[in-house]
Amino acid sequence: MRDIDCSFRKSRLLPFLLLSVLSLTQCRAEDLWGLPIAQVLERLARGDASFLREASGEALAQAFRLGPGSPYYLSFWAEASGDSGQARALLALQWEKGRGRWKEEAALALLAGHAARREWAEAESQARRFLPGLRSPELRRGGERALAEALYWQRKDAELLPWLDRLAGSGDEELLLFRAAASCRLNAPDWPELFRVLFFQRQASGLHSRAWSFLQLEERLGRFSPAEAAFFGAKAALAEGRAAEALDALESSFPELSPALRAPLLPEAAGAFLRARQPARGARLLGPLVEDSNGAEWAGRLARRAGERAAAEAAFRRVARDSAVSAQRDRASWLLLDLARERSAEDFLAEMEGQAWADPDYFADILEQEISAMVARRQWALLARLRTAMQRVEAPGAVQQRALAPRARLAYLQGRLRELGDLEGDPLESFREAARLDPGGYHGRLSAARLPASESAAFQPVDGREEEETAEESPPQAPPASASEEAPAGNAAASGTSGTTGAAAATVPEAFLLGFIAHGLYQEGYRRLLSPRAEPGLLLRAVRELDGRGQYLQSLRLLARYLEGGPVTEEVLRLYYPRGFAEALEEVCREESLPPAVFFALVREESHFDPAIVSSAGAVGLTQLLPETALEVARLLKIEEPDLRDPGQNLRIGARHLARLAARSKDLSRALLAYNAGSGRLRSWERGAAGLPSDLLVEAVPFAETRRYVRKILISAVRYGQLYYGLAPRDTVRLFYP
The missing domain is CATH 1.25.40 (Serine Threonine Protein Phosphatase 5, Tetratricopeptide repeat)
Incomplete structure (x- = not known):
């Protein structure tokens, strides 16, 4: 169908x-x-x-x-x-x-x-x-x-x-x-x-x-x-999920194949042993057959999973030294950094200082985790040293903004620690650097808010763009129990079937594509419009139609594609930050004394204004409430049988839930941590970060998804404040961090 x-x-x-x-x-x-x-x-x-x-x-x-x-x-x-x-x-x-x-x-x-x-x-x-x-x-x-x-x-x-x-x-x-x-x-x-x-x-x-x-x-x-x-x-056994039979057949066949046949098959064979959780068995089979950097990388992955760290490190160093492929050298460097992280922050820094990266963007995730760990351990001197190491990284244009985000984060942290007296130096110098590197992003916004008002307005994102995750992402889910630190394998062949829907939208008549929207086929129309070569003007016209019909999920996703190359105007920004269910949302904000710019941002990031959306964790509706949480709050509102797919009820319950969390916390940032990860986790993090101000507490949170959640909502709230409520960015930031 x-x-x-x-x-x-x-x-x-x-x-x-x-x-x-x-x-x-x-x-x-x-x-x-x-x-x-x-x-x-x-x-x-x-x-x-x-x-x-x-x-x-x-x-x-x-x-x-x-x-x-x-x-x-x-x-x-x-x-x-x-x-x-x-x-x-x-x-x-x-x-x-x-x-x-x-x-x-x-x-x-x-x-x-x-x-x-x-x-x-x-x-x-x-x-x-x-x-x-x-x-x-x-x-x-x-x-x-x-x-x-x-x-x-x-x-x-x-x-x-x-x-x-x-x-x-x-x-x-x-x-x-x-x-x-x-x-x-x-x-x-x-x-x-x-x-x-x-x-x-x-x-x-x-x-x-x-x-x-x-x-x-x-x-x-x-x-x-x-x-x-x-x-x-x-x-065939691999394709059918018969792992035991597949591994037995690999052991009998792989050594007998010619080296020319084996070499390109090593990633798939190693992956089979890794998925079957038998890395030691795979290392014994494939290790002696390694003849090039590609084989060495996979031998290292198997050895690492098998707990043979010395063998893994030797294999990754061989790849980082000998591979002619820059992406493969970066993968090996990432894996060496991850091994060093397991030993200590000092080893991580020493390893990083000896590396040369072709694509700094590739290391953003591991830097994100290590910086948070350093904040949680209050390793202020190491953070300053890490900032110095990062200053040598200049990213190529295509990946520059994301690659610069860790540098902006480190500059902001150094500025805050200088303000607090934990590091020496001028905090304003650090804030200026962070605002320059990441003007539309979270740390750029925080830094600009700490500069004198006369300077703050000078730091604005180019063409109105911000550094945030796009609406192409699913709504935030509950944080995982642990973050995976395995580097992406790379060189995986993309698979799929060809068909008419894969044709470039630029070759398809506009009336045909927009006809899906006119006939209420929003998801199908969205799918057809997602061609990589779709003309920006067509995307924008489709976004206007979807937005006008209240189909914000698809309109935001299409607009994220449009923003990859289309010009940014105030109309585009208003489409990217829509005010779905505005009357009901502003009414509950008045009742609960919540800033509407913040609550609009929360609904945008939680559900993209789709009242029927249900997350994999079971959270429902506009404010993504878990049924058990919603039932507890609904009783306070005298709603006996809440319908979380009803926009009005969902907004009332979500607003009351956020307001209660804010009343228990020092500020909105802590309330948002609790909203995303739960009050129990927030209390645990507060005990571990006792004495840290709220912005540093957010930095120390061990879940990357929860840190991103607070960042995205602040970035969106800044835009809602500017577009609809006449708030300067620094004023919106102070709603989160008074």
Whole structure:
């Protein structure tokens, strides 16, 4: 079933938005299945397509009254309601009587349906019928691909191979399996080599399970050496999650393979032992086979997991010294830093001072954790030394801002410690440096607020951009029990299937893409618009439509993509910091004496203003309340059976919960720590950081997610204060840290 957003949100459809939708879909002032057109559109906007139950037979053709592509869009709603027959009828109607992109997309959707039902003869017949009418190159490739699949499953191999030639270079890995199997059935001389390419040059996936089964059923494994056949079986077992069988097969096959074959397979083989939690076994097998830096890196990873730190360090030093790949040298340096962290902060600093980084951005996470640990241990002299070491790092342009964030953080910390008398020197010098390095980020904002007012206004983010995590992220969750310190492996092959949705949005008509939004298909429209090459103007127009309909989750995510290259204006900032449910939110802020800029920021970061969102931890709604917490607070408000998906109730309960936490804490920053991580954790952190001011307490928190939570809300609150409440950034900062 195609993706669809079926949540029933309460949105306000303003008259001018309705007019824009009517214009977009070219509708006429007629009824549709007994309903006025305007009412149909309004119901679609809030996720209600139940009126489709009244449409059948020839009456389906009325769908064109909504617009030239409406049968196509309504097929999504029919499919979601479980009426696949109606969905197919709408798609067939679009193909027969429609035009343009909608007609072609309907054809591909019909072909996908045949494939899902394994109706291969029908799929072949329809594909041959549709192909002459597919004008868009990427959709024509989709039609050719559907025909190739239908031919494959019907074993029409001689007909299949020319179509595979036409599809060469598409990046579709399944086509390699089709070619290998078809060539084998035709006894083509190159078929064994095609299977070798599939097994030796592709990451383990379901294709290997299918290829292994094919070779067994066709009794063709005898054409390969015993070591090759055993490795093929290992790959299939890995793909199917049969770890014990996969490791046994690796042990029997891997040493027998040629060095040229083994080298690129080492990461996958090592990863199998790591996932099975048998690193020592993997180290014994793969260690003696290491012949280059790539092998040394993975031997080091296995040794480290096995507790053999000396062997791991030796392997990583070899990689850092000998590798010709800068990214690999950085990974080895990261791993050496992590080993040093396990010994002491002094060893971490000594290791860092001897390193040279190609991409300082890569080390931001480990620096983030180590700085917090130093603050928690009150190692002020080491922090100053770390700042000195960081000052030599100048990042290339593409990663400069994030790479500079640790330097800004260290400068701010040094300034605060100078203010408190724990370090010598001029605090203003440190604050100026932090504000210069990170003007729109958390530490830049804090630093500017501590400078004289005459200086503070000079430090503003370039083009209004801030350094914060984008709305592409999921809403914050409860912090994990421990943070993973394993460096990313790198060199992992990205996998996926090719299809029409992967086409660049820049090649797709704007009316087609915005039509998803006009028909209430917000999630599908968002997915289609996320092309890497989508034109910024189109993204902004889609954001305006989504924002006007109250679909802030998708609008914020699309705007994050827009901000990668589009110009920033005050309109863009207001779209990026929307005031969803403004009337209800400001009312509860008045009742609970909360600054609305802060509470808007909290709701934005918690839920992106999606009242139906539920986190993996079970937190619900706009303010992401856990049901047990909400029930306790609801009793105080005399709400007997709270509905956390109701925006009004959720905001009332969330505001009262935050207000109670703020009343128990010294300031809003501590209340936010408790809101995110729990009051019990806050009390534990306060005991461990007794005597530290609130800003340093936040720095000492051991959970990176909770530190980021406070930072993101402060950054957002600054913008809400500026855009809607006339607050200077320093005044908003003082709401958090009086």
